[in-house]
Amino acid sequence: MNGLAAAAAGLLAGVDAWERAVFSPRLPETWTGAAADAGRAELARLVDRGGGLLDRARTLATVLADAAALEPFDDARVAAALVRAGRSEPVGVGPAAAGPAPPAVAHWWAGLSDGERERLVVDRPELVGALDGVPAAVRDRANRARLGAARAATEVELTGLERSRDEVRDLGGLQEVEARLAGVRARLGRLAAIDTAVRAGDDRALLAVDPASGRAAVALGDVDRARDVGVVVPGFTSRAEDLPERTAELAALRAADAAVVAWFDYPAPQWPEVLDADRSVLGTRVAGNASARLASFLDGVGGADAHVTAVGHSYGSLVVAQAAATSRAVDDVVLLGSPGVTPLPRQPTWVAEARWDPVADTGWFGPDPNGLAHVHPMATTGSVGHVDYLRPGSTSAQHVAAVIDGRSSDVVVDRTVGVGDRLRALLPR
Numbered sequence: 001m002n003g004l005a006a007a008a009a010g011l012l013a014g015v016d017a018w019e020r021a022v023f024s025p026r027l028p029e030t031w032t033g034a035a036a037d038a039g040r041a042e043l044a045r046l047v048d049r050g051g052g053l054l055d056r057a058r059t060l061a062t063v064l065a066d067a068a069a070l071e072p073f074d075d076a077r078v079a080a081a082l083v084r085a086g087r088s089e090p091v092g093v094g095p096a097a098a099g100p101a102p103p104a105v106a107h108w109w110a111g112l113s114d115g116e117r118e119r120l121v122v123d124r125p126e127l128v129g130a131l132d133g134v135p136a137a138v139r140d141r142a143n144r145a146r147l148g149a150a151r152a153a154t155e156v157e158l159t160g161l162e163r164s165r166d167e168v169r170d171l172g173g174l175q176e177v178e179a180r181l182a183g184v185r186a187r188l189g190r191l192a193a194i195d196t197a198v199r200a201g202d203d204r205a206l207l208a209v210d211p212a213s214g215r216a217a218v219a220l221g222d223v224d225r226a227r228d229v230g231v232v233v234p235g236f237t238s239r240a241e242d243l244p245e246r247t248a249e250l251a252a253l254r255a256a257d258a259a260v261v262a263w264f265d266y267p268a269p270q271w272p273e274v275l276d277a278d279r280s281v282l283g284t285r286v287a288g289n290a291s292a293r294l295a296s297f298l299d300g301v302g303g304a305d306a307h308v309t310a311v312g313h314s315y316g317s318l319v320v321a322q323a324a325a326t327s328r329a330v331d332d333v334v335l336l337g338s339p340g341v342t343p344l345p346r347q348p349t350w351v352a353e354a355r356w357d358p359v360a361d362t363g364w365f366g367p368d369p370n371g372l373a374h375v376h377p378m379a380t381t382g383s384v385g386h387v388d389y390l391r392p393g394s395t396s397a398q399h400v401a402a403v404i405d406g407r408s409s410d411v412v413v414d415r416t417v418g419v420g421d422r423l424r425a426l427l428p429r
Helices: 003-023 034-068 075-084 102-110 114-123 136-165 171-199 240-253 285-300 315-324 395-404 419-426
Strands: 204-210 215-220 228-233 258-264 307-313 330-336 349-352 376-378
Touching: 102 285, 114 136, 136 171, 136 204, 171 204, 171 215, 171 240, 215 240, 228 240, 228 285, 228 315, 228 395, 240 258, 240 395, 285 307, 285 315, 307 315, 307 395, 315 330, 330 395, 349 395, 376 395
Parallel strands: 228 258, 228 307, 307 330, 330 349, 349 376
Antiparallel strands: 204 215, 215 258
């Protein structure tokens, strides 16, 4: 039995023992009273949480057993085993992530030979580029290849449609071709914006990309070696077309020894979707779906000792809060212009609310974080409205940079009192 097989067998034995310990106890029915009620409630919570942990352990044991049964060179089957391995989180916030845990991916990748890694990057860039736990430089190479191929294919598609339009003779056919042309041009515009953001500096890396939707994550700095890493999540109406401007803002606040990521790897709600129950900015479904992907990304970014800060603006603050509930890597949370969050982060939380920001006072998804006693309110002197928080040179941008860099002592604490705060103070409770 090799080391992986032994680890799998030992883990399964531990799972069986834990299952017996958790699920076997039966409290006497004759035991009544407050203490009995409290004991039964605690046992129910243990059983509920223990079930999730056991599922996670069984999944890991399956991955180990599958990998142990393979020949060392059989990287394609190992990759398939990793893709099949789903994560079952014990904390019920958002859906389970679709892929394996980043530490398992990192361990698997480290065990491959140089030739095996090269073959995967060349033959399966869509797999390598999307796996949290693979080194950033490798993901960047795979994702740039995907982006380049997608741009070339889309340009060919555009040329073909433009030619076919000249051959259409009826109005209905012309309208159909024009509609298709509009979609292809929009897709090409998204891909061009991502490419522009990535090529704007030698320190850029493309850590995620979905050519069809335009979802992407662009890093500034070496996330694998940086002492401090900040991951910034945008909010309502954000699109891939915004990436060049947003990455320019992050470049202005990034310290030389830090790395920051513009995480646009989720479909942010848009104005036409306000009345769509599945996509509305007024609901939590989009955030819940995005939070699992973000939590996995956060767990796979940065070195073992990196200080990781998750920054969310507007609706993105809800995504960040839900991801922070399950991520094991987040050290600090920053909420900018937040419409309230659920759940409240367990990590040290920094809040910025600018004057005349109508969104920040709504408390739509939970209590206004700016009014909570245990958060750290940051001064936003000079910032006005909802979109000014990361403007280069602004007080709020400087404070965000200080938190990302681990210089919390440089943050000026000041709780902005907005119009919404004053109105709430006047209303009866």
